[in-house]
Amino acid sequence: MQRKLLFLPLLCIAFLQAQAQSNLSVEYIMRDPMWMGTFPSSASWSDDSQTIYFRYNLANDPADSLYKIGLANKASISKVTWDEMKANERDGEDFNTDKSLRIFQDGKKLMLEDMSSKSTSLLLEFPENFTNPTFMANEMEISLSSKSNIFIFNRSTKTLRKVTNISTESKPKDRSKSEDEKVEWLESENLELLGVVNERKEKAKMRSDYRDAYRDSEEEEFTYYTDGKSPANLQLSPDGNFATFTLYTSSSNKNTKVPDYVDASGYTVDLNARAKVGTTPTKTEVGIYDLTRDTVYFISASELPGIKDLPDYVSDYPDKTWDEKERDVAFSSPYFSPDGKKAIINIRSNDNKDRWIASIDLETGALSTLDRQRDEAWIAGPGVGYSFSGGTMGWLPDNKHIYFQSEETGYSHLYLLDVTNGEKKALTSGTYEVFDPFLSKDKKSWYLTTSEVDPGERHFYKMPVMGGKMDKLTSLTGNNDVALSPDEKKLAIIYSYSNKPAELYIQDNKAGSKAEQLTSGQSEEFQAYNWREPQIVRFTAEDGAQVPARLYTPDPSKKNGAAVVFVHGAGYLQNVHKWWSSYFREYMFHNLLTDLGYTVLDIDYRGSAGYGRDWRTGIYRHMGGKDLSDQVDGVKYLIANHGVDPERVGLYGGSYGGFITLMALFNASETFKSGAALRSVTDWAHYNHGYTANILNTPEEDPIAYRRSSPIYFAEGLEGNLLMAHGMVDANVHFQDVVRLSQRFIELGKDNWEMAIYPVEDHGFVEPSSWTDEYKRILKLFNTTLLEE
Structure with a gap:
């Protein structure tokens, strides 16, 4: 039994x-995921806010391509042609304050576009490749970078001038320094023996001394030598008085090798891969180039509060001696105020325990700490940034308030800080997190995504710039990934739910507005099963x-x-x-x-x-x-x-x-x-x-x-x-x-x-x-x- x-x-x-x-x-x-259908991603808008662009695949191509839907005929989805795509590409673009003008690169050409008339004109044809064209504070001048230096183009006078003089070479040795002793002895002996050679030598020296005297009578041009390092993140303050740059020193960490046993050659090929944990991190130095005084100096972290603090875990190693020393840090690029008179910087300790936000005295490079976040585990969270990135960070137009995200309360929220008095204000709070906040076109409001409704939902909100009531703009339960139209009248939403892959929706930029579905990408095969x-x-x-x-x-x-x-x-x-x-x-x-x-x-x-x-x-x-x-x-x-x-x-x-x-x-x-x-x-x-x-x-x-x-x-x-x-x-x-x-x-x-x-x-x-x-x-x-x- x-x-x-x-x-x-x-x-x-x-x-x-x-x-x-x-x-x-x-x-x-x-199987190949294409059996499920095609699902949109990466929505964006045309400049006139009349067309939505997105990644899609209606033609069974090997990969997604760029498609579009025009608001005039929302039932029509068409693939963007290569010529249209190139015509709408704007490399290295920047807008003026009211976004009426746009500059962009076209190869070695600097172009200006009037956003109302859509007319484009050539500003400058530069002889070399350049990057980072940027409107300066007066908007008649534009800065750009080329070959490790900054140039300014004036739209009114049509003149171009080089404002920095940085060389990646090593500084030339002082001419007064003596030669190697052996070489000196041989030369002296040779001149004593050969009179004609000695006479020619003396005449050459007289000509050289004359040239040196003439050159010394002129103002010698200042040059900063980086000794082989290439400056990165080169930028000019909006008022044109200071430039900043970063020098990176990579450590000589040993990388690992990953053998590829099925390389097309028939031979085993070693693929270069990452180094292992515990390696020496890249060293960063941020330099300030004072254009009025022709001098360069570097920012130091030595005076930051807590720079020598040891982590709590050292108590687990009572037999080990821990030296009290200045910790290594990683600097972000400085953030200039709109008028260029002030600057802030994000600094992170390489042991991951501290994040400082500091103001920079542009005339000395001295730092004054505005905010310090300490975490005995590690600094992170949405918008907080990492390594060389500041994350969510910038200035309001008043040249007085900065904004940033912090996990100070245990959740990542948006803060304002008055740099004139250090007063900090939380714009959001609660047991939820904030994602990707940005300022409206008129700088009077915030747009942001949060998990306030539920940790498993994402919704898009609008909030006054100095804080206040958040208006919830989206209503579909799930994830609402929003692209705001340039005129800020419409929302393009990539929306999905637990058992429904992403589709594209459009909605008016008003609380309570209904979202309209524009795509239906699921295949009949995929729809045939009742997904849980x-x-x-x-x-x-x-x-x-x-x-x-x-x-x-x-x-x-x-x-x-x-x-x-x-x-x-x-x-x-x-x-x-x-x-x-x-x-x-x-x-x-x-x-x-x-x-x-x-x-x-x-x-x-x-x-x-x-x-x-x-x-x-x-x-x-x-x-x-x-x-x-x-x-x-x-x-x-x-x-x-x-x-x-x-x-x-x-x-x-x-x-x-x-x-x-x-x-x-x-x-x-x-x-x-x-x-x-x-x-x-x-x-x-x-x-x-x-x-x-x-x-x-x-x-x-x-x-x-x-x-x-x-x-x-x-x-x-x-x-x-x-x-x-x-x-x-x-x-x-x-x-x-x-x-x-x-x-x-x-x-x-x-x-x-x-x-x-x-x-x-x-x-x-x-x-x-x-x-x-x-x-x-x-x-x-x-x-x-x-x-x-």
């Missing part, structure tokens, strides 16, 4: 497998946090008691939202799994974007800590609330998701029976500097963080069934990662793992055949380990 009872569950599982079918298959959904709308849920983590997740539940008649947890990649990325996911292949795969009776959970674990600073930094110094326990707590939620069998749970993910999959199988084997780790990091000491040093500091300074965060140190914990899949020409997470881990498995005697390699694939797979092969293996893994006994 007992044997019969034990056999009954197996019969039930076999019955459910036979009943659970899907109209989808891996081969079907992993994932349910957004929150479950309680072990530390009490409410963790957001997407939940896919099967029809009760098909439910097999098994569950799959999907772990999104990138770490700092949001996938629990109400718009069409960038993980669209995985989304379709989750529909397939749900058809087959699986319950699927997709979690925005600690470290994900969209939920503020504390969520973002929840993985600091311990990747595989809370981001892993959130997966475990998600499984507990499924078991308690959705009838999932605790013995039938798997997980998978790529990149960061592959890393978490490894950590789950090594450190939470009691929760996960099987997993597929795709293009996964196995040892963070082998990943890049820009990403990893933010979260784990550097291996030489904080080895504890790397030791507890790297899967390779926990490989002995593998108990379940592991599939690893990796592209061999992955220039992001190198194939070396899984090779080293494989050797660990071999030495540990593990035999419950397998590896699939993809010789032609980089980090993001391209070939449908590779996607198909990979996901057939993933499905087979789950079917054989979670459903079969």
